[in-house]
Amino acid sequence: MKEFEYISPNSVEEAVSILASHGEKAKVLAGGTDLLNLISAGKIFPKLIVSLRNIQQFREIKKQDGSVSVGAFCTLRDVAKSEVIRDEYQILHDAVQQIGSVQIRSRGTIGGNICNASPAADTAAPLIVLGAEAIIQGPRGERRKPIVDFFTEPGRTILDPDEILTTIRLPEMKGKGDGLYIKLGRRRTIDLAIVGVAVYMVLRPSNGEIDDIRIAISSAAPKPLRIFDAESILKGKAPKKSLIEKAALMVGQASDPITDVRASKEYRKEMVKVLTMRAIEDLTARLNNEPQT
Amino acid sequence: MKRRIELRINGEIYELEVEPRSTLLKVIREILGLTGTKCGCERGECGSCTVLMNGLPVNSCLVLAVEAEGSDILTIEGLSKDGTLHILQKNFVEYGAIQCGFCTPGMIMTAKALLDTNHRPTEEEVRQYIAGNFCRCTGYDKIVKSILSSALEYK
């Protein structure tokens, strides 16, 4: 690992001003589980590490007026252990539990999982379908952005070098519907997704038609994507197999994966379709209290 | 530039001068000579460097030593008391869970973290919890059995 200086400011304001004066040479350290690997692999060479460890703020999961604010510095373990997340945002709870090992979840943060902008980040697709919002602090104050617009390309987000993601705001979802994240890995635990599909769906109690649906995919394009087209053909319709298949095909077509050591482009495209179908079918069954496949 | 830090490891306070880039693993092994904590990958992928930080298992290769200041660190050397093996150590020995033994210290630390919070884990929970600790020898069977049997005697 190359040499660097280290500073641990006491507030986000202080951290942001340090970042502002150092530009690209400084990097934020939250849990370090990705950052230190990037440094030791020689992929980045920061001159200054700005550690968030002394900042007490943004480490809580708070419920306010129905919505929930997740502090970006919460560890993945904190999120996985949170009762409100488990009870009201199960899709996020499940996704977080599938990130890394217990060791990684002890240190890695939810903010870090998003800010690294891995196309395979497990929280990305679930947060997108939950309609989460990123709250960002910079030298010019605070700004907010829907998570779906947060990612730009592999490893890149809309964050400026002097900005810090502080909070992820989850809108009220209780009683509305249910979400499901399906991750396909090469093995059953601790693996990056070959592809991940998240679906959030609301059915009309009166006729079982799809009232609202959101579909997002990860590890299937340069950045996590929400597939609006496929959603729109499902909305207001009954979740029939043929329609689900058609929508899943659209999701597959919208995906733009790469070939890497985990899988080929072709396989990924195919799996996006298969998992989308499975997610919608399983959710339909779950919402109708039927046994799932 | 080196920084002066204070680390609390196995109940002892150490005053050290470390470079910011020094990992907790490097300090534990090379400065303090506690070589029970192993290094298998230096990327947080194999779990052989697992230590407990405020009771939680972490990959010490992915923690900067400067970040560990103020935390309570427990390594394998701090587990046995007065020459008596910890129940996990005893059962790992007796159940034949130790083959090459290179994963053992990290595995035992992870298992301790599990049993500290979950006194009666299911087999599935044990397997899930230790999945970040790579073992190339045992196929995990005897490791899982020793952890499950330790749970029954856990205090």
Added chain:
Amino acid sequence: MQREDYNVIGKKFNKVEAVEKALGHLKYAGDIYFQNCLYAKVLRSPHAHAIVKRINTSKAEKLKGVKAVITHKDVPKIPTWHNALYVFSAQCFDSFILEEKVRHVGDRVAAVAAVSPEIAEEALELIEVEYQLLSAVFDRIKAMEEDSPTIHDFVWRGSDKVKIKNNILATREIKIGDVEKGFKEADIIVENIYETSRPNNAPLERSVITCCPGPGGSLEVYATTQGVHTLRMSLAGSLGIPLHLINVHRVYLGGSFGAHIHTGFIESICALLALKTQRPVRLEKTRKEIFLSCGRHPETIKLKTGVKKDGTLVAQHMDLTDDTGAYATGAESKMVLGAGDFMSMYQCPNQRFTGRTVYTNTPPLTAMRGAGNPQVHFAVESQMDIIAEQLMVDPIELRLRNLIKIGDKMYGAGHDIFSRINSNGTQELMIKGAEIIGWSRRGEVSNDKSRLRRGIGFARGFHTSGCGSEKPSGFYVEYSGAIVMINIDGSVNLITASVDSGSGGHTVYAGIVAEELGVRFEDVVVSDADTQTAPFDCPTHASRGTYVVGMVSKEAAKKAKEILLKWASEILEEPVNRLQTKEGKVYVVDQPERWTSIEEVVLVGHRNGWGSVIGLANLRPTECAPHFTVAFCEVEVDTQTGKVCVVRYIAGADVGTVINRNGVEGQIVGGVHMGLGYALLEDTKIDETNGEILTTNFTDYKILSPIDMPPVETIIADTFEPTGPFGAKGSGEGVTNPVAPAVCNAVYNAIRVRIKDLPITPEKILKALRKKSPNH
């Protein structure tokens, strides 16, 4: 002695070093630090095939803290020794300590020793290298074409300079009977091509070596090696210095699985830097560097089998192309082992083997748990199921019909060295295993029409226990030496150079010595040893530990016991043949009240100046006592994703007498774990455009997690190997060999799709399913 009378053997006992390991006190090679130590790092080639045209180290040398920089210009012009396990004339010498011509991405260009690893790394970046790029070849079949790039012009085999043509290091042709006639007599002929993958040994411990210079140009060496004596020979041979100047200390290994039988291409670099700087030098591989220096050989195997309608094999021809990577530390041994394995799998009167070992511009490969056999097992045991289906006979029936039996010839490491089978539990294991898994359900489980389909599969196999043969092989050095010493307090020291890589060898030897001497297991200490104090032993390989080292330990104990009983006979005034030992005491037969303690006997000898009680034994095994195994598994295949989940596994092993039950069970389940990885997941991926290794860490290269492991039930055959110590034979490798074909056969049973190239990935399954029914 009857097996039930054993006092130590067959019980579950704790490993001799287990407590130290549990406490974190045991020092592996990398846990030994020295004052004033330098850290070495290796500059590795970014190109798959190139000539180092110009290399400038001056900037690196000027960096503060750098103590030495070496390149190809600074290394002895002696072809490097890697594997003194082979007799000199069979060894392949095809590299230097550092290369002027690099032959794979990651090949060794230069090395630095500095006061810290960070400075050493920084210095590497300051070395300027100008490469002249050569075209490279990564595919073993293409490598043999006439216009393929030449990786080696020549190599040394012993002291013979051998020209290399078309990148073929060596070929073999072996014939038994009349194969053409056999095929003519056959009712059906089945012919298939099988391809195998490139898994990495991936021991958890990373390779490390520390060399400490001593007086007169000597070196004390601490290294992750499976053989201390052979490493000493390799270092002396490569550096061109007298053997006696080097002393290699035995340490416990954090796994090896074949990765450390030979050098890992860093040992001589480290020794050279230590001699040059006259300071201790430590060279530790990164995980990436391990991926660049070991792994199981990928092979292309054409198998043609002729069978009678009743299932009798009448002729078979295997044609095997073995990829050794850029260097051949194991010469053509994997191909030759494959030949022996092939010819010994089943009885067949007419057999032909043709094979070749080929160089490619890929990282050098090694033995890996099974040494050539997992590949051949995959081909033969897949083929047996294909034949069974064509003949419409039960796969188990077909195998039983052609099984090799006690008294049959066994080819260990090729056709020219062989032994006989003296014990064989295969049939017993097949019948028991079939019953446990519910073999009769086999048709039913696969008829499911849902997306998840289940199937049951079977395969069998074996591995030798060591490399014993009637006559010395001309290929392997195969013998062991051991010393047993009884101390004046009745404790016992076993002195062996044999390395325990984690399989529990030392515990087994201690148990055998305790049983033979009649002392308690706890009384036997396996001494610290090094090449100056322990007699020669081979590297720990070929599942030879229990069988060969166990046998020599028993022999040494027997010799010590002879002295003990002679002295006891004077003390107890009884002839030697009337004495026996048990639990630390010497008894008069049938008069248990007349006894003296072993401690007392040794002490009397000590007081009287009779000397020390020492037994020394040397032993060359004349048999290779194959240990037989069976594999039954049930899989579930997701026909939409192509994912295969192994839901149940039954592993049967015929290991002769079980010395330490915990140890054998651990070997079996561990062997299954590694075998399932071979079947389903593990493969080193190479960029076919530039030869770069794409899987160099455990994020990209996955092994099966504890969640992926099915419940493994173990069955152990009730056999006794008459040539083995207390009836025992090996167990480490035989378990792994049949796993992949068993999974493959189960997958076929589930979805009627046969995968002939490993690993069985979801993509291959989907592709094959689609080919079978295009509408899938």
